[in-house]
Amino acid sequence: MARIIVTIDPEGRATVKAEGYRGKSCQDATKAIRAALGQETSEKKTPDYYLSEQASNRQTAGN
Amino acid sequence: MSHIVTIKTELRDLHAIRAACRRLGWTFVEGQRTYAWYGRYMGDSQLPEGITQEELGHCDHAIRVPGASYEIGLKATGRGFVPLWDYWMSGKLPENAGQRLAQAYAIEKARMEARRAGHSVVERQLADGSVQLTINA
Numbered sequence: 001m002a003r004i005i006v007t008i009d010p011e012g013r014a015t016v017k018a019e020g021y022r023g024k025s026c027q028d029a030t031k032a033i034r035a036a037l038g039q040e041t042s043e044k045k046t047p048d049y050y051l052s053e054q055a056s057n058r059q060t061a062g063n
Numbered sequence: 064m065s066h067i068v069t070i071k072t073e074l075r076d077l078h079a080i081r082a083a084c085r086r087l088g089w090t091f092v093e094g095q096r097t098y099a100w101y102g103r104y105m106g107d108s109q110l111p112e113g114i115t116q117e118e119l120g121h122c123d124h125a126i127r128v129p130g131a132s133y134e135i136g137l138k139a140t141g142r143g144f145v146p147l148w149d150y151w152m153s154g155k156l157p158e159n160a161g162q163r164l165a166q167a168y169a170i171e172k173a174r175m176e177a178r179r180a181g182h183s184v185v186e187r188q189l190a191d192g193s194v195q196l197t198i199n200a
Contacts, residue, residue, distance in 0.1 A: 003198060004197075004198040005195065006198065007195045008173070008194050008195075010159075010192035011166070013071060014069070015069050016067070016068045018066055033173055033198075036076075036172055036173070037072055038070050038071050038143070039071045041071050043066070
């Protein structure tokens with residue numbers, strides 16, 4: 001199941017990550033919450049991001 | 064998991080600020096234009112970004128903390144409200160008042176956004192003092 005995990009540290013910094021989304025769709029899913037919280041200071045794409053993008057590209061190519 | 068973003072919390076929503084104060088047991092006072100502090104800047108602490116020495120003591124809203132004689136002021140800026148407070152000496156405000164407010168605000172703001180989207184939220188306190196919200200989309 002797709003979910004968004006927001007962790008707020010004792011200094012008030014928030015980390016937002018999405019699980020169970022494929023490729024770029026996770027960025028859309030977290031967009032509202034990211035904009036609501038404040039100013040983005042860093043962004044990291046985990047290996048899954050590229051893997052799932054490739055997977056969906058492959059599917060598209062196969063269809 | 065495929066994407067992690069770190070965000071510096073900005074206090075922009077008065078509803079969430081109000082909810083953050085409730086969470087902390089503090090009292091939000093809308094429209095209070097001054098906040099109690101020592102009254103004179105001694106140059107012994109760094110001024111918040113974009114705040115001048117002359118602006119200290121003045122605010123747009125204020126927060127009262129039980130047991131503290133000094134208060135927290137919220138000053139409106141282009142980047143949301145900046146908390147101003149004096150933790151020196153007898154004011155009895157915690158040194159980390161601004162960080163505590165930012166954490167409580169981010170929790171409440173994220174919960175509000177999740178609710179608005181019709182998602183359920185599970186809140187968990189972590190051992191390092193962080194709070195984790197799991198939003199089921």
